[in-house]
Amino acid sequence: MNRVIFILFLVSIFLNASMSNYLANPHEVSTLTKSIQSLTSSSKTSNGSSNLDTDQYEIEESQSFHTTLEGFGKVRFVSTYGYPEGLRKFFFFLLDDQGHILYSFPYLYGNREWVARYGGVEAVAFKDVNKDGLKDVIVIANVDNGIHGSGRVDEFSIADIYFQKKNKTFTTIPTLDEALDDQGHNQTIKEVIQYVSKQRINVN
Numbered sequence: 001m002n003r004v005i006f007i008l009f010l011v012s013i014f015l016n017a018s019m020s021n022y023l024a025n026p027h028e029v030s031t032l033t034k035s036i037q038s039l040t041s042s043s044k045t046s047n048g049s050s051n052l053d054t055d056q057y058e059i060e061e062s063q064s065f066h067t068t069l070e071g072f073g074k075v076r077f078v079s080t081y082g083y084p085e086g087l088r089k090f091f092f093f094l095l096d097d098q099g100h101i102l103y104s105f106p107y108l109y110g111n112r113e114w115v116a117r118y119g120g121v122e123a124v125a126f127k128d129v130n131k132d133g134l135k136d137v138i139v140i141a142n143v144d145n146g147i148h149g150s151g152r153v154d155e156f157s158i159a160d161i162y163f164q165k166k167n168k169t170f171t172t173i174p175t176l177d178e179a180l181d182d183q184g185h186n187q188t189i190k191e192v193i194q195y196v197s198k199q200r201i202n203v204n
Contacts, residue, residue, distance in 0.1 A: 049100040057082050057091060063121040069094070070134050071168035072102055077137065079121040088116045090141055092162075105137075105170055109177040110158040114143035119155035125189040130201040134164040138192050159186035161196065163203045171203055 052059075057080035064078045076095045081088050092105040119142030129136045139162070142155040159180045162170040176199065180186050185195035 051099050052093060052101055060121050063124050067126045075102060081116055090116060105162055106172055109160040109174060110141055110143045116143060118144045123189055129161060129196050136164050137162040138189055157186045159192050166204050
């Protein structure tokens with residue numbers, strides 16, 4: 001009997017030693033978890049938002065402004081140029097006072113067919129165009145076809161309106177933008193507002 005107990009005792013010691021190779025030290029688990037959390041959060045700010053990558057986007061300072069928008073409070077509207085597939089195009093953001101991105105605007109209407117090789121952002125205005133109590137963003141830009149030499153199309157104006165919605169997003173109406181540009185109501189902010197104020201627009 002004693003011999004059996006002794007054998008069982010040895011087996012128990014052997015099993016415990018083997019299992020210890022597969023059980024992590026709690027202190028090591030804690031340290032590893034903290035390291036992983038540090039790595040995954042290093043590219044973001046404390047509130048989870050990211051900074052504008054100025055290596056990817058070129059800021060147009062002359063057309064970037066501080067403003068107050070109903071859904072966001074005090075912000076900085078930033079006009080930028082990005083280079084998707086090597087083509088200079090327009091991109092717009094809302095930043096907080098620390099430079100963190102609060103909102104990235106939808107694709108500019110003019111980006112669909114044109115680029116900004118020779119042109120650029122010409123005017124920006126913040127006004128409740130459709131009278132719904134929410135301030136909208138009007139952008140006028142000069143665009144071109146990006147060709148140098150034969151086949152080049154000189155820069156010309158396009159207008160785009162970002163309508164603010166109640167859910168803290170902005171949207172565009174491509175048919176309205178197309179009408180603004182086709183009918184030539186895109187040279188000044190005043191022209192854009194005069195044309196759009198006559199339309200019935202509801203984005204909510």
